Amino acid sequence: MAEQIPNVYIVDDDEAVRESLGLLLESVDQPSAGYASAMDFLEAYDNDMAGCIVLDIRMPGMNGMELQKKLNDLNSILPIIFVTGHGDVPMAVEAMQHGAVDFIQKPYREQDLLDKINQAMALDQQQRTDLVEKRGIIKRIETLTPRETEVMDMMIEGNANKVIAIDLGISQRTVEIHRSRVMEKMSTHSLAHLVRMVLAVKDG
Numbered sequence: 001m002a003e004q005i006p007n008v009y010i011v012d013d014d015e016a017v018r019e020s021l022g023l024l025l026e027s028v029d030q031p032s033a034g035y036a037s038a039m040d041f042l043e044a045y046d047n048d049m050a051g052c053i054v055l056d057i058r059m060p061g062m063n064g065m066e067l068q069k070k071l072n073d074l075n076s077i078l079p080i081i082f083v084t085g086h087g088d089v090p091m092a093v094e095a096m097q098h099g100a101v102d103f104i105q106k107p108y109r110e111q112d113l114l115d116k117i118n119q120a121m122a123l124d125q126q127q128r129t130d131l132v133e134k135r136g137i138i139k140r141i142e143t144l145t146p147r148e149t150e151v152m153d154m155m156i157e158g159n160a161n162k163v164i165a166i167d168l169g170i171s172q173r174t175v176e177i178h179r180s181r182v183m184e185k186m187s188t189h190s191l192a193h194l195v196r197m198v199l200a201v202k203d204g
Contacts, residue, residue: 038062052120
């Protein structure tokens with residue numbers, strides 16, 4: 001699937017808010033899309049969406065926090081910025097504990113909101129880059145034979161070829177061949193780089 005253009009997804013039941021924020025973003029050449037309810041956004045949502053969400057915390061029907069929880073269930077990585085009234089700050093703090101990247105109180109300075117949006121967009125781009133890299137690493141690991149995987153795991157643990165040979169009941173020369181194939185298939189010449197790649201996948 002072609003990479004989607006990063007958008008700011010404005011989810012707010014107030015049409016005037018959606019329009020004014022859309023015009024603000026248009027003035028800085030940032031594409032956006034508006035949704036009058038959480039359900040409207042969910043109907044349009046897919047995991048390939050890129051950008052961030054500016055989400056009103058209080059809306060009729062499904063509120064902003066309920067939408068956030070639903071998106072978490074869908075494994076969405078879109079950063080969320082909550083727009084809150086003064087009395088909603090405790091809710092916004094709770095929302096951040098569930099993964100929101102920021103919140104902004106009404107009334108807000110337009111530049112403050114733009115700054116938060118720019119930070120969220122940069123975060124989304126970095127997360128998507130990391131995700132692509134991890135998928136690439138996983139695909140490379142999947143090309144290893146079971147024996148090569150065993151050897152790689154022992155390499156990562158810092159075992160010398162002699163130790164690997166004894167533990168696996170094979171010759172050192174065979175270990176060297178497997179080791180060479182592991183490095184080739186994983187597209188690296190550095191053990192330190194191999195360790196970082198595998199740990200990045202396991203940590204993720």
